[in-house]
Amino acid sequence: MTNTNNKTKNLGDRDIELLVGRLLRTGVVTASCIVLLGGILFLIQHGASPMPSYHHFAGESANYTTFDGILSGVMQLNAKGIVQFGVMVLIATPVLRIALSLIGFVLEKDLLYVVITTIVLCVMLFSTIGGLKV
Amino acid sequence: MTILTFTLILLAGAYLAGLVGSLTGLGGGVVVIPLLTLVFQVDIRYAIGAALLASIANSSGAASAYVKEGITNIRLGMFLEIATTVGAVIGALLAVYTPTNTIAVLFGCILLFSAAMTLRKKNQAALTEGSRTSAFLKLNGSYPTAEGPVEYKLKNVGAGFSIMTVAGVLSGLLGIGSGALKVLAMDSTMHIPFKVSTTTSNFMIGVTAAASAVVYLQRGYMDPAIAFPVVLGVLGGAFTGAKLLKRLDPKVLRYIFCTAIVFVAVEMMYNGFQHKF
Numbered sequence: 068m069t070n071t072n073n074k075t076k077n078l079g080d081r082d083i084e085l086l087v088g089r090l091l092r093t094g095v096v097t098a099s100c101i102v103l104l105g106g107i108l109f110l111i112q113h114g115a116s117p118m119p120s121y122h123h124f125a126g127e128s129a130n131y132t133t134f135d136g137i138l139s140g141v142m143q144l145n146a147k148g149i150v151q152f153g154v155m156v157l158i159a160t161p162v163l164r165i166a167l168s169l170i171g172f173v174l175e176k177d178l179l180y181v182v183i184t185t186i187v188l189c190v191m192l193f194s195t196i197g198g199l200k201v
Numbered sequence: 202m203t204i205l206t207f208t209l210i211l212l213a214g215a216y217l218a219g220l221v222g223s224l225t226g227l228g229g230g231v232v233v234i235p236l237l238t239l240v241f242q243v244d245i246r247y248a249i250g251a252a253l254l255a256s257i258a259n260s261s262g263a264a265s266a267y268v269k270e271g272i273t274n275i276r277l278g279m280f281l282e283i284a285t286t287v288g289a290v291i292g293a294l295l296a297v298y299t300p301t302n303t304i305a306v307l308f309g310c311i312l313l314f315s316a317a318m319t320l321r322k323k324n325q326a327a328l329t330e331g332s333r334t335s336a337f338l339k340l341n342g343s344y345p346t347a348e349g350p351v352e353y354k355l356k357n358v359g360a361g362f363s364i365m366t367v368a369g370v371l372s373g374l375l376g377i378g379s380g381a382l383k384v385l386a387m388d389s390t391m392h393i394p395f396k397v398s399t400t401t402s403n404f405m406i407g408v409t410a411a412a413s414a415v416v417y418l419q420r421g422y423m424d425p426a427i428a429f430p431v432v433l434g435v436l437g438g439a440f441t442g443a444k445l446l447k448r449l450d451p452k453v454l455r456y457i458f459c460t461a462i463v464f465v466a467v468e469m470m471y472n473g474f475q476h477k478f
Contacts (some may be wrong), residue, residue: 080275081271083275084268084269084271084273084275085268085269087265087268087275088264088265088266088268088269089265091261091262091264091265091268091407092261092262092265094261095258095261095262095265095436098258098432099258099432099433099436102428102429102432102433103429103433105425105429106208106429106430106433109204109425109426109429110204110205110208113204114203114204114205114208115203115204115205116203116204117202117203117204118202118203118204118206118207119204119426121241121242121243121244121247121424121427122242122243122244123244124244124246124247125421126420126421126422127421127422127423127424127425128421131421131423131424131425132418132419132420132421132423133419146425147425147426148425150425150426150428150429151423151425151428153432154254154418154423154425154428154432155418157254157257157258157261157432158254158257158411158414158415158418159411160257160261160407160411161257161260161261161407161408161410161411162408162411164261164407164408165279165282165408168275168279177339179338179339180276180279180339183279183280183283184279186283187279187282187283187286187408190283190286190287190290190412191286191408191411191412191415193290194286194289194290194293194412194413194415194416195415
């Protein structure tokens, strides 16, 4: 590899690193703000009610476990729905990070890492829509 | 107890968990599970859900800084994430068939192991001779230090990859980042300098945790009322911890906390054997 080639490659890597850093920070800050907003709303509405028993596992209802359920909760300004939306943004942040890396590797024409990154994305996709909730 | 009191106490507890997790290097998620189960009597499945979220938040928050500094080896992280995400999905599936008491005992063991790992001697030296696989996969790299960039090379890529799969399974099963195992794979097996292995491990934890988190979310393990104080508390604690780490040498603190963690781990295992979960 020639020296100039090496330089441009490093420059590309660096740009992606900075973008990835910014994406991760933005994701966490956005998710925290949404969670905080929903949390405050939840405390205003239910703060005085007695605490439910978490000792026995009941599982959450479809309102808080499916994309549609959570989204419609947000539309109705349901406090728990808003928190759960923040949770979704938080989980999506690392997934978006992979997608961003994929774009980076495509731009760098790094075929090997395009393949590797695609595999990771497929695993994530499989775990999301693969019906693994059993 | 009203919801408001519960939330405020949990917020304070999660803050401390984030602080301890960041000062010891264990991560906030690992400390949140005993806090929820032993102190608040929360079912371990809700605790796992909340801890996964705390791990993602912590990892993404810290990784954003490390990536900017150029210490993290993104290619290495990406390659090993194949192992950890596949492992995490398997772990999340196994969780359905594993009794909660067994999970608690296993969790105690991992906690003990992690505490021991944070106290061990760290690998600082960079390898100058790498294996052929590591060159083929472009895993060799360099990282900035005070004395200029340091080049490093890797070996035992296959063994590291296998340990990473186990780390992923445990992460999906127990809801933790299993940073200790990740560092073991990179530091002791692949001979990566400590600074690179910790930051790259941290970078990977978010993706690993997200792979099982989507399964747990759909399974109803994530309660918004628990998630909200846990995520915000752990993030706040980790943030304070990172600031403190710049000003003080955490060696003594690390010993104190790790001793405390040993007691917590034993308590988790004891309760698990007594079928209290």
